[in-house]
Amino acid sequence: MWDYTEKVREHFLNPRNVGVIENASGVGEVGSLSCGDALKLTIRVGENDIIEDAKFQTFGCASAIASSSALTEMVKGLTLDEAAKITNDDIAEFLGGLPKEKIHCSVMGRDGLERAIADYRGEVVKESQGNVVCECFGVTDLEIERAVKEDG
Amino acid sequence: MRTVYLDNNATTRVADEVLEEMIPCLRDVFGNPSSMHHKGAEAGEPLNLARRRVAALLGAQPEEILFTSCGTESDSTAINAALTAHPDRKHIITTMVEHPAVLSYCEYLEKKGYRVTFVPVDKKGCLDLKALYAAVSEETAIVSIMWANNETGTIFPVEEIAKKVKSLGAAVFHTDAVQAVGKIDIDMADSAIDMLSLSGHKLHAPKGVGALYIRKGTKFAPFLMGGHQEKGRRAGTENHSSIVALGRACELAAEKMEEENTRVKALRDRLEKGLLETIPNSFVNGDLDNRLPNTCSISFEYVEGEAILLMMNEFGICASSGSACTSGSLEPSHVLRAMGVPFTAAHGTIRFSLSIDNTDEDIDTVLECLPGIINTLRQMSPFWAEAMAAKA
């Protein structure tokens, strides 16, 4: 059984900000049913590029749900530039850590955020290098490797 | 909180009666059965009794029972024995839905140069018998096909298959009956099956003990070499207390077989019916006409299995998604994939597996909690919203 922290458990059982923002400023969608994980992140951006609201819908395991919930909490009140600096490590840290096998769930969170911001700014997300393990949300071998290493 | 344990295909609780016979073998009857003194002798008799009891449950002779350390070892031993006994035959037949104990070993042997046929199944998990029979030849050393599937409970017609493949030229027929023993009637007396694996912890004996039935006259070669234990067929000091426990568990299983197939089956059916009725977009996997009485594999579309398990756990309910052996991985189980269960559902598949320890109250608890859990998770799922929108 995975060793989930109390914080992961709490965010999983009582996820914050579930849902979809109507007329969202930015939408980030990653993942698919076929790979077993998917995230739809919607954000509302207000004055001075400040993220006023964020909501998520997630199909995935406990840590995917907890990571999404954590992410929405973390980004609210940040400027887009500040939010863009959030890494999957920050999400994992916010949750008191994630099991090694579950790091990719937080990677999905970061990717969703990147896409939501890009969507708002009208940019195209550049595809990363390496073999795409999960085409649906573009997590690559390299990224997972890096994420796992960073987790140490 | 009350525990509602519905994960008996993963492992069972050691029965009180079993523990009672086991403990003296740990405390006092500790001699090595091979020893030439009274402490050795007193350990020998319970070992013989255990062998007779295991044999009785299978309709076998005591000499046909070999004790091992687990179901996995029984499987490896059977396959290795057949290949060693028939060195000129380089072909193995098994199925795509075997337990990893057989599957991984066959994949390894494939890399070692053996030709392996993995027979596919249909949507209901039934074997493609035509493909199976077409694959058999005089080159086939062993056909290894599980009696009942651990994830869906689907029962394969192994008796019929054994007869047929041997008439077609296969040398040895082996069945992994780890999930079948104790749940359905098995009679080796009049059978074409040459070897059969079982594991103690699936029938209320402890973990770490198993057995391999080897029909008298079947050519054999040991997997674990060394001492002369088990007549030279399996080295290593016998796991005495656990073997004694396995014997008692087999005796109990015979006594409880009817209850398993009536009361337990009725509980399973009530659970299944209740869930299907209250949870939309759900369906049962497997061959409903040929199925273990205790197993229910049910898919809930657009939600993910681990999340369901952990939410159920908050209510004390224990079940599994896929088999416990693959729960370390993130992919849907190889069994569901082989059956072609659609991705929308495969990820959200839960296995409930009952035993005689379960009660009506257990089923009530699941029926009360699970609809809410699935609903909560679906509210969070982007696909559920999409699917509902598409419908509307």
Added chain:
Amino acid sequence: MRTVYLDNNATTRVADEVLEEMIPCLRDVFGNPSSMHHKGAEAGEPLNLARRRVAALLGAQPEEILFTSCGTESDSTAINAALTAHPDRKHIITTMVEHPAVLSYCEYLEKKGYRVTFVPVDKKGCLDLKALYAAVSEETAIVSIMWANNETGTIFPVEEIAKKVKSLGAAVFHTDAVQAVGKIDIDMADSAIDMLSLSGHKLHAPKGVGALYIRKGTKFAPFLMGGHQEKGRRAGTENHSSIVALGRACELAAEKMEEENTRVKALRDRLEKGLLETIPNSFVNGDLDNRLPNTCSISFEYVEGEAILLMMNEFGICASSGSACTSGSLEPSHVLRAMGVPFTAAHGTIRFSLSIDNTDEDIDTVLECLPGIINTLRQMSPFWAEAMAAKA
């Protein structure tokens, strides 16, 4: 009648403290550690604790401990792993006095085409190190040498040998430490040994559980394939309660190590001295300067071992002749033959093996009974009459 159990190298009694920790794991903590629910989780922690405890006794890291079903499986696993990891090396070195767990497997591998060097021993049972070192080459996949001999208690300088053979080009050094663990200090932290086997039932844990120490960085391949248990290094549902028991037994062994080497050793020495003094034509086998504290192998000329054992058994005394593993056979043990013990004595060799359960009273009983037993048997023996006549 009181039992005087002096056959602890064959198997030991499960310690009360061990049983106490084991039983809850049979009764209540029965979950499958791989399962995603609280019954699985509660089983996981005791498993981790056991791994830490076994590691602690060996001066190892918990990740370096692999649980197996017995000493025999540990030995096979180690040898198989080395050969698989070094497919280009076709040479194995072991000794003529190994336990059948290593010996039989090596003989099998010899038939399979590997070149095996069986290093001889001298009269005292000491290894011919010159022959050993001369045999090592870049072709040597594994050198497997027991830490202590089960029949004579002779301790081999495995640390020194490990360093030397690896500097000479051997890929892997493995030691069967089944008889050493718990009896003498072992520290893997600063060692050249790559793998080490142990077995629970030799140190007051139950039968049917063992461990293999695998130094971090050592290339490994599983012997038992299937599920993902033990990080994919050993398939099969973990023998949970016995592993927990092994952990506690290792902790106890560390606590009792000093008693083993003082009180138990003193009992053994008193037994040995007393027998040599009161029984003519008797002598002790093995390297008396490098020997387990609990073991005494003693030969009585012109009498036969089984007869001695059975007469001792009439007085409640349990011991063995040769190893329990070979006691089914009629030949003198391969260890005594390798040492060149004369036939007149090899047949009449008895192994007494003590443990912390033994008392002064136990030794008194043997010293009282055995001289009479040997005398009775000698009076019946034609060779004794001949020998006495020749002397006179």
